[in-house]
Amino acid sequence: xxxxxxxxxxxxxxxxxxxxxxxxxxxxxxxxxxxxxxxxxxxxxxxxxxxxxxxxxxxxxxxxxxxxxxxxxxxxxxxxxxxxxxxxxxxxxxxxxxxxxxxxxxxxxxxxxxxxxxxxxxxxxxxxxxxxxxxxxxxxxxxxxxxxxxxxxxxxxxxxxxxxxxxxxxxxxxxxxxxxxxxxxxxxxxxxxxxxxxxxxxxxxxxxxxxxxxxxxxxxxxxxxxxxxxxxxxxxxxxxxxxxxxxxxxxxxxxxxxxxxxxxxxxxxxxxxxxxxxxxxxxxxxxxxxxxxxxxxxxxxxxxxxxxxxxxxxxxxxxxxxxxxxxxxxxxxxxxxxxxxxxxxxxxxxxxxxxxxxx
Numbered sequence: 001x002x003x004x005x006x007x008x009x010x011x012x013x014x015x016x017x018x019x020x021x022x023x024x025x026x027x028x029x030x031x032x033x034x035x036x037x038x039x040x041x042x043x044x045x046x047x048x049x050x051x052x053x054x055x056x057x058x059x060x061x062x063x064x065x066x067x068x069x070x071x072x073x074x075x076x077x078x079x080x081x082x083x084x085x086x087x088x089x090x091x092x093x094x095x096x097x098x099x100x101x102x103x104x105x106x107x108x109x110x111x112x113x114x115x116x117x118x119x120x121x122x123x124x125x126x127x128x129x130x131x132x133x134x135x136x137x138x139x140x141x142x143x144x145x146x147x148x149x150x151x152x153x154x155x156x157x158x159x160x161x162x163x164x165x166x167x168x169x170x171x172x173x174x175x176x177x178x179x180x181x182x183x184x185x186x187x188x189x190x191x192x193x194x195x196x197x198x199x200x201x202x203x204x205x206x207x208x209x210x211x212x213x214x215x216x217x218x219x220x221x222x223x224x225x226x227x228x229x230x231x232x233x234x235x236x237x238x239x240x241x242x243x244x245x246x247x248x249x250x251x252x253x254x255x256x257x258x259x260x261x262x263x264x265x266x267x268x269x270x271x272x273x274x275x276x277x278x279x280x281x282x283x284x285x286x287x288x289x290x291x292x293x294x295x296x297x298x299x300x301x302x303x304x305x306x307x308x309x310x311x312x313x314x315x316x317x318x319x320x321x322x323x324x325x326x327x328x329x330x331x332x333x334x335x336x337x338x339x340x341x342x343x344x345x346x347x348x349x350x351x352x353x354x355x356x357x358x359x
Contacts, residue, residue: 005051008072008182009042010152011159013232016041016212019298019351020048022324023210026355030294032207033188038197039212041229043068049210050186059193059200062229064148064236066194070141073190075183082142082180085133089143090178092129094121098244102252103235111250112164114235119154119176123147126178127242146178148236160232163251201290209290212298213283230257280305284313287356294321297354310354318356326351 005020016023023045027035034055037046043065046058050073058069075082096104096117104120105113115123130143156165156172193200201209214229230237234254238245246255283305287295295318299305305313314320327350 005048006182007044007047008149009044009068010148010236012042013160013229014041014212014214016045016298019326019353020045022326022353023296024048024052026322026324026353027208027294027296030208032294034205034207036201036204036206036209036290036292038200038209039214040065040069041212043072045210045212047072047184050188050190051184053187055188055190057191057193057200057204057206059195059197061194061196062233062237063194063240064144064233066192067141067144067148067240069192070138071145071181072183073186073192074138075142075181077139079180079183082139082146082183085135085139085143086146086178086180089126089129089147092122092125094118094123094125096121097124097128099123099127099239102247107168112166114155114157114161114164115151116154116156116168116172119151119172122176123151123239127239131242142181142183143178144240145181148239149181150176150178151235151239161235161251162231162253197286198289201286204291206290206292208294208296209292210296210298211286211290213286230254280309280313283310284317287313287317290358292358295354295356295358297356299352299354301350301352314354314356318358320354321357322355324353324355326353 005024007017007020009015009017032054034057035049036057036059037043037049038059040046040058040060041062043058043060046056046069049056056073058065058073060066060069100117100120100123103114104117105111105115106117126147130140130147133140133143135143154172154174154176156169157163158165197211197213231253234251234257237257238254247253248255248258283297287297297314299310
């Protein structure tokens with residue numbers, strides 16, 4: 001596949017890393033310059049778009065996504081400058097602080113933990129020191145990104161922080177070591193937002209908007225907490241804020257990541273009075289109010305919205321130019337016209353990219 005670009009990120013549920021080549025291929029002939037990445041997550045798509053020369057607006061409501069976007073889109077000092085700062089952080093002597101008490105463990109610990117104590121001690125020292133440094137928000141973001149990337153390499157999880165492994169993972173025995181993130185120069189003019197998506201599109205104009213909303217699940221028996229990103233990556237939020245929040249549960253989640261407090265309308269599992277998923281109505285509203293010539297919409301066949309509902313939304317808000325189906329299990333990508341078969345009869349975990357031209 002053409003247009004494969006190297007991007008950097010963490011282990012992430014719902015990562016669009018594999019989608020990037022298809023996204024770039026779909027939009028390369030469009031007359032566009034300004035692009036919104038509306039749900040940027042680890043910012044891999046934003047990074048790829050920036051490397052291709054687009055003017056990128058990267059938006060996500062999460063604290064750590066904002067930090068990643070600052071790092072990859074706005075950091076403009078040379079690597080040596082950041083290397084000197086990171087060398088200082090790597091030289092600090094660790095100690096038992098808030099992170100160690102709540103997330104560090106040893107072979108003799110009675111509870112499951114995401115990190116070994118030796119690494120949370122270094123986390124405590126590094127995180128406290130960063131707050132004492134006289135640096136701007138972008139430089140601070142680079143250091144926090146470096147710290148999160150380093151922690152991702154020594155965790156004892158299956159890729160998120162809603163639960164931890166019963167036995168230490170092999171990588172957890174490694175020593176925490178920070179490196180300068182893979183910074184790059186780009187020609188575009190970039191903007192970083194940390195807003196609710198409806199606020200992000202309000203009074204802004206883009207040539208293209210890429211939306212990859214959290215899907216929820218079309219299995220009504222599945223508790224919504226299983227798919228909410230605020231619960232999956234609560235530790236990264238705390239690392240960024242360093243606010244030592246109230247915690248709850250076996251995984252020591254942030255109190256503000258409780259299900260009733262942290263839901264996204266796009267993950268909503270309830271239906272309205274007419275029997276339609278509230279999440280589906282949110283998708284319709286978002287596409288309607290977005291001021292963009294084109295919209296690229298990513299969705300899984302396991303999401304709340306059905307094929308017919310999406311078809312109705314797209315046909316009333318614009319013209320469907322192309323639909324791309326990516327079947328990861330079969331390693332197949334096919335470009336097709338709209339069909340009446342959401343699953344195409346033979347697949348389960350399938351991703352779709354819908355390219356629309358707004359009316």
